[in-house]
Amino acid sequence: RKEVEQDPGPFNVPEGATVAFNCTYSNSASQSFFWYRQDCRKEPKLLMSVYSSGNEDGRFTAQLNRASQYISLLIRDSKLSDSATYLCVVSEISGTYKYIFGTGTRLKVLA
Amino acid sequence: EADIYQTPRYLVIGTGKKITLECSQTMGHDKMYWYQQDPGMELHLIHYSYGVNSTEKGDLSSESTVSRIRTEHFPLTLESARPSHTSQYLCASSAIGGGNQPQHFGDGTRLSIL
Numbered sequence: 477r478k479e480v481e482q483d484p485g486p487f488n489v490p491e492g493a494t495v496a497f498n499c500t501y502s503n504s505a506s507q508s509f510f511w512y513r514q515d516c517r518k519e520p521k522l523l524m525s526v527y528s529s530g531n532e533d534g535r536f537t538a539q540l541n542r543a544s545q546y547i548s549l550l551i552r553d554s555k556l557s558d559s560a561t562y563l564c565v566v567s568e569i570s571g572t573y574k575y576i577f578g579t580g581t582r583l584k585v586l587a
Numbered sequence: 588e589a590d591i592y593q594t595p596r597y598l599v600i601g602t603g604k605k606i607t608l609e610c611s612q613t614m615g616h617d618k619m620y621w622y623q624q625d626p627g628m629e630l631h632l633i634h635y636s637y638g639v640n641s642t643e644k645g646d647l648s649s650e651s652t653v654s655r656i657r658t659e660h661f662p663l664t665l666e667s668a669r670p671s672h673t674s675q676y677l678c679a680s681s682a683i684g685g686g687n688q689p690q691h692f693g694d695g696t697r698l699s700i701l
Contacts, residue, residue: 508687517626519677519692567687575620575690579629 477502480566482578490586493554497581499564500546508567509540509547513560514580520563523549554585590614593678593693601701606665608696610678619661620690622677623647630677636661668700 482499489495501509509526524531526538526547537550547566551558564578591612600606612619617638622630622645632645636655650672651665661680665672675697679690 508689510689517675517697519695520630522689522691525689565690575632575687577630 478578479503480564480576480578482562482564482581484579484581486582486584488584488586489554491554491556493585494550494552495554495583496551497549497562497564497583498546499548499566499578500544501564501566501576502545503566503568504542504545506545506566506568509538510565510567511536511538511547511549512563512565514563515560520577523562551583554583556585556587559583559585591678591680591691591693593676593696595696596694597697597699599699599701600668602667602669604668606668606698608663608676608678608698610661610663610693611659612661612680612691612693613659614680614682614691615658616680616691617658617683618681619655620679620681621645621651621653621661621663622679623649624675624677624695626675634663668698670700673698673700 479502511523512520513523514520526540530539535552539548561580561582563580566576568574594609619636621634624630631647633649634653636642642653675695677695678693681690682688
């Protein structure tokens with residue numbers, strides 16, 4: 477079983493749709509969680525950190541469920557420019573180098 | 588916006604050459620990392636550093652070496668490039684803080700060995 481698992485997609489959604497991605501992690505000691513966006517042949521860019529209480533940034537909402545060991549990303553009112561691969565990243569206990577990347581979920585927003 | 592820079596952006600070079608990929612950050616981050624990523628595939632950690640004079644190998648075996656003589660600079664060297672080294676190389680850095688801080692990535696170097 478992979479340490480961080482994501483549905484690879486692609487998720488093809490129309491403009492304006494709401495789309496949700498989940499990511500599961502296997503290590504219950506994981507402490508820090510992030511969502512990154514990666515465009516084709518570009519570097520990953522931090523979209524948002526995920527906090528225990530959940531957090532929102534504009535159209536994006538991230539949630540953490542420690543009991544079930546998953547994090548989620550919700551995108552509302554999706555735009556064409558949201559088309560990208562979304563990477564879930566989990567980091568283990570403080571101080572370690574280990575950031576574990578999921579394989580990413582591809583999103584295509586269609587006109 | 589993160590300030591981490593990689594050069595060159597693209598490099599096409601022949602087999603057997605010595606290559607150094609440069610990575611610099613101006614954020615004063617102690618932690619730095621090198622990842623390798625093939626198109627459509629996941630990132631693989633090849634080297635990391637906690638600070639000056641600290642370097643460690645990552646999860647993916649690599650024939651490259653790194654050095655960390657200054658906080659801001661973390662170059663990666665391939666002594667003798669081979670076609671199997673063709674890939675995208677991504678440098679990242681992160682701050683030391685409460686919990687783990689997010690990583691910030693450079694633009695990457697796309698390396699092609701002929």
